[in-house]
Amino acid sequence: xxxxxxxxxxxxxxxxxxxxxxxxxxxxxxxxxxxxxxxxxxxxxxxxxxxxxxxxxxxxxxxxxxxxxxxxxxxxxxxxxxxxxxxxxxxxxxxxxxxxxxxxxxxxxxxxxxxxxxxxxxxxxxxxxxxxxxxxxxxxxxxxxxxxxxxxxxxxxxxxxxxxxxxxxxxxxxxxxxxxxxxxxxxxxxxxxxxxxxxxxxxxxxxxxxxxxxxxxxxxxxxxxxxxxxxxxxxxxxxxxxxxxxxxxxxxxxxxxxxxxxxxxxxxxxxxxxxxxxxxxxxxxxxxxxxxxxxxxxxxxxxxxxxxxxxxxxxxxxxxxxxxxxxxxxxxxxxxxxxxxxxxxxxxxxxxxxxxxxxxxxxxxxxxxxxxxxxxxxxxxxxxxxxxxxxxxxxxxxxxxxxxxxxxxxxxxxxxxxxxxxxxxxxxxxxxxxxxxxxxxxxxxxxxxxxxx
Amino acid sequence: xxxxxxxxxxxxxxxxxxxxxxxxxxxxxxxxxxxxxxxxxxxxxxxxxxxxxxxxxxxxxxxxxxxxxxxxxxxxxxxxxxxxxxxxxxxxxxxxxxxxxxxxxxxxxxxxxxxxxxxxxxxxxxxxxxxxxxxxxxxxxxxxxxxxxxxxxxxxxxxxxxxxxxxxxxxxxxxxxxxxxxxxxxxxxxxxxxxxxxxxxxxxxxxxxxxxxxxxxxxxxxxxxxxxxxxxxxxxxxxxxxxxxxxxxxxxxxxxxxxxxxxxxxxxxxxxxxxxxxxxxxxxxxxxxxxxxxxxxxxxxxxxxxxxxxxxxxxxxxxxxxxxxxxxxxxxxxxxxxxxxxxxxxxxxxxxxxxxxxxxxxxxxxxxxxxxxxxxxxxxxxxxxxxxxxxxxxxxxxxxxxxxxxxxxxxxxxxxxxxxxxxxxxxxxxxxxxxxxxxxxxxxxxxxxxxxx
Numbered sequence: 001x002x003x004x005x006x007x008x009x010x011x012x013x014x015x016x017x018x019x020x021x022x023x024x025x026x027x028x029x030x031x032x033x034x035x036x037x038x039x040x041x042x043x044x045x046x047x048x049x050x051x052x053x054x055x056x057x058x059x060x061x062x063x064x065x066x067x068x069x070x071x072x073x074x075x076x077x078x079x080x081x082x083x084x085x086x087x088x089x090x091x092x093x094x095x096x097x098x099x100x101x102x103x104x105x106x107x108x109x110x111x112x113x114x115x116x117x118x119x120x121x122x123x124x125x126x127x128x129x130x131x132x133x134x135x136x137x138x139x140x141x142x143x144x145x146x147x148x149x150x151x152x153x154x155x156x157x158x159x160x161x162x163x164x165x166x167x168x169x170x171x172x173x174x175x176x177x178x179x180x181x182x183x184x185x186x187x188x189x190x191x192x193x194x195x196x197x198x199x200x201x202x203x204x205x206x207x208x209x210x211x212x213x214x215x216x217x218x219x220x221x222x223x224x225x226x227x228x229x230x231x232x233x234x235x236x237x238x239x240x241x242x243x244x245x246x247x248x249x250x251x252x253x254x255x256x257x258x259x260x261x262x263x264x265x266x267x268x269x270x271x272x273x274x275x276x277x278x279x280x281x282x283x284x285x286x287x288x289x290x291x292x293x294x295x296x297x298x299x300x301x302x303x304x305x306x307x308x309x310x311x312x313x314x315x316x317x318x319x320x321x322x323x324x325x326x327x328x329x330x331x332x333x334x335x336x337x338x339x340x341x342x343x344x345x346x347x348x349x350x351x352x353x354x355x356x357x358x359x360x361x362x363x364x365x366x367x368x369x370x371x372x373x374x375x376x377x378x379x380x381x382x383x384x385x386x387x388x389x390x391x392x393x394x395x396x397x398x399x400x401x402x403x404x405x406x407x408x409x410x411x412x413x414x415x416x417x418x419x420x421x422x423x424x425x426x427x428x429x430x431x432x433x434x435x436x437x438x439x440x441x442x443x444x445x446x447x448x449x450x451x452x453x
Numbered sequence: 454x455x456x457x458x459x460x461x462x463x464x465x466x467x468x469x470x471x472x473x474x475x476x477x478x479x480x481x482x483x484x485x486x487x488x489x490x491x492x493x494x495x496x497x498x499x500x501x502x503x504x505x506x507x508x509x510x511x512x513x514x515x516x517x518x519x520x521x522x523x524x525x526x527x528x529x530x531x532x533x534x535x536x537x538x539x540x541x542x543x544x545x546x547x548x549x550x551x552x553x554x555x556x557x558x559x560x561x562x563x564x565x566x567x568x569x570x571x572x573x574x575x576x577x578x579x580x581x582x583x584x585x586x587x588x589x590x591x592x593x594x595x596x597x598x599x600x601x602x603x604x605x606x607x608x609x610x611x612x613x614x615x616x617x618x619x620x621x622x623x624x625x626x627x628x629x630x631x632x633x634x635x636x637x638x639x640x641x642x643x644x645x646x647x648x649x650x651x652x653x654x655x656x657x658x659x660x661x662x663x664x665x666x667x668x669x670x671x672x673x674x675x676x677x678x679x680x681x682x683x684x685x686x687x688x689x690x691x692x693x694x695x696x697x698x699x700x701x702x703x704x705x706x707x708x709x710x711x712x713x714x715x716x717x718x719x720x721x722x723x724x725x726x727x728x729x730x731x732x733x734x735x736x737x738x739x740x741x742x743x744x745x746x747x748x749x750x751x752x753x754x755x756x757x758x759x760x761x762x763x764x765x766x767x768x769x770x771x772x773x774x775x776x777x778x779x780x781x782x783x784x785x786x787x788x789x790x791x792x793x794x795x796x797x798x799x800x801x802x803x804x805x806x807x808x809x810x811x812x813x814x815x816x817x818x819x820x821x822x823x824x825x826x827x828x829x830x831x832x833x834x835x836x837x838x839x840x841x842x843x844x845x846x847x848x849x850x851x852x853x854x855x856x857x858x859x860x861x862x863x864x865x866x867x868x869x870x871x872x873x874x875x876x877x878x879x880x881x882x883x884x885x886x887x888x889x890x891x892x893x894x895x896x897x898x899x900x901x902x903x904x905x906x
Contacts, residue, residue: 415880
């Protein structure tokens with residue numbers, strides 16, 4: 001009997017998680033991954049910290065090398081292979097070896113599309129000018145780092161105020177650059193509720209980042225002094241030596257579309273909870289695909305690392321005879337913006353209303369530690385709670401101490417349908433260096449429980 | 454109609470929480486608290502950090518002053534009043550004013566006993582020798598601080614290896630003292646599982662604390678050089694300039710016993726979930742009383758600050774016509790020992806077995822942050838899981854980064870009957886400065902879910 005072949009398009013976390021899981025379950029399966037770039041299995045979320053210098057070496061971001069995949073796990077990795085066509089009828093993928101420029105055919109028994117997401121580049125912004133970068137992939141990251149080292153840029157403009165934009169603002173400011181940021185969408189950062197978003201805006205201002213709200217970057221050109229001139233949609237102009245385009249991402253679903261696969265939310269590849277696409281034997285996982293949202297009870301497009309890893313694993317299980325379902329995500333995320341940590345899980349007020357929930361919003365300020373303990377800082381908490389049941393639908397927090405793990409209590413509560421009345425009675429561990437006797441989580445739940453009453 | 458009177462014995466967190474809650478619910482009620490010492494409503498858990506100097510002023514530990522209670526809330530506080538007798542038949546309390554030495558009668562309509570716990574002092578240890586202290590109350594704390602300032606002790610011996618002993622070891626070592634510690638009970642610190650306990654033992658050793666295990670302090674006397682000589686039960690001898698007796702606590706239930714009230718677990722005052730004792734109109738709350746244990750589904754004696762505050766509030770609700778029940782505790786606790794944080798919630802392996810659970814133990818080591826991120830440290834996690842259901846019964850953690858709030862995810866899971874299979878699928882917020890993509894909580898739950906099958 002011939003060995004079956006599992007082919008993977010894309011060597012990111014989703015693709016390589018699938019490969020690793022499939023190998024663990026089936027030592028015989030032929031597994032091959034086609035990656036357009038020169039790296040697989042790297043921690044994309046770590047890129048801003050390599051730019052800042054907190055992470056010293058680019059290869060520190062690589063989790064497993066192609067060599068390790070091949071020698072230790074028998075997973076073939078082909079770098080610099082760009083897939084040009086998927087033929088689900090013939091169960092065939094055609095890819096170009098970018099080093100030889102030759103087209104090659106890759107038959108498969110099962111295929112996983114894990115092509116990830118690509119930065120959205122506003123029309124009018126040319127990425128070909130020197131000093132203009134997106135944040136994507138390790139090769140580009142190395143170029144950016146080298147550009148900064150070689151040119152010592154004094155001023156940077158970040159186009160976009162999402163997670164990557166904020167993390168890059170911190171990284172570049174830390175390197176001594178003056179940082180400007182322009183954000184097309186309204187005042188709320190990261191689509192957070194106002195109370196939490198305002199803390200981010202304050203933190204940016206406190207750290208010298210000049211934020212322009214409600215203006216996109218429309219045109220980018222060299223200025224006579226050899227710098228970059230950016231025309232904003234509000235008619236203003238900015239000058240910078242370095243431009244980072246971080247205006248959101250879109251799913252890389254073009255190959256899938258051309259192959260006739262159904263697309264779903266925001267153009268992401270439509271999948272069921274087993275990560276199957278509309279084509280037989282074709283799976284999709286990670287930032288190119290939709291993901292099942294636990295609270296909305298339908299698919300949504302919120303590309304995040306944990307989801308990508310889990311979807312990859314689910315695909316890896318299912319191509320090896322398993323019956324696993326992706327458990328679901330709920331948009332839990334956290335980011336560090338200078339000294340501030342901002343985090344969210346579940347639904348915001350508008351998302352909850354749009355999904356038909358009758359929801360109440362509660363905002364609570366509390367201390368991160370015992371009031372007398374050094375290092376105690378204010379934590380801002382917003383809860384979104386279903387009115388008739390008291391069920392927690394979402395939570396957002398911002399603060400300069402003790403936010404990143406606390407948000408996860410709300411995440412677990414929202415996922416498990418725990419009400420704020422139950423949550424307020426949780427027996428949480430207390431010691432003065434870590435929390436007040438009544439933890440901010442308990443305080444917020446108690447205020448919410450009273451309000452819902 | 455005459456105003457009803459709510460009398461409280463003890464001005465600690467439980468007593469004053471009850472007073473505050475009762476006042477909020479009933480502006481007319483006469484409320485009076487009798488406190489033996491000179492302080493009420495102070496943060497006892499903060500004492501080691503005042504000794505260490507992290508908390509600068511003793512009065513920083515006071516949450517609300519007697520004056521504030523009286524003027525702002527109409528709650529009468531009598532300091533230096535030691536209760537000598539409770540007469541539940543006559544609804545009368547007899548107390549001695551320690552400043553005038555006069556006996557006074559206090560009639561009540563409802564009484565709350567919130568007398569707290571007292572340090573256990575092993576026979577043979579005289580507290581009257583200079584340089585010998587327990588950790589209890591702000592007056593004694595001030596004496597200890599003054600003793601250290603005046604005598605510059607070089608060596609300290611801590612009798613007992615519980616939370617207070619460990620925190621005092623850190624505080625005294627931080628002041629430059631050489632610290633010895635002796636612990637009568639076996640090797641496991643804080644009754645934690647071996648894997649977590651060993652991290653504490655290592656941390657003590659790394660910080661120069663000389664720990665003697667399995668030996669109690671039997672005799673304490675001055676030595677010829679004017680220092681203190683301590684004879685241990687293993688025949689050894691220790692010399693120190695300062696001795697801290699922190700060999701556990703016992704409930705202060707003697708008044709209740711004399712009044713004929715039923716005592717329960719470990720001599721603590723027996724209460725129902727409304728904090729009622731066996732005598733009509735007599736309530737008890739805090740470290741002198743039992744508390745309902747959520748996982749054992751019966752009362753237990755695990756004196757902790759959050760429980761005391763909550764029981765006080767429940768009593769305050771119920772003496773003002775409410776029908777509130779204490780939701781329950783599960784022994785969640787956390788402590789900082791030098792750079793290490795150790796935490797627990799729920800049942801240990803032996804406790805689970807004793808309670809009739811068929812439980813499995815899982816031990817997992819993981820990184821506190823992304824592997825490449827500076828500051829990532831090992832987190833040691835032990836889970837106790839019910840075999841047939843996968844329900845989480847308890848968790849313990851030790852680590853030098855990111856332990857204190859993570860334990861609370863396990864606390865919530867254990868309280869809500871969430872299985873490790875559900876927990877492993879939680880959508881937790883991730884960013885490299887705070888966690889790996891799969892958080893240590895998820896990793897431990899996954900290992901447990903696999904082991905349970």
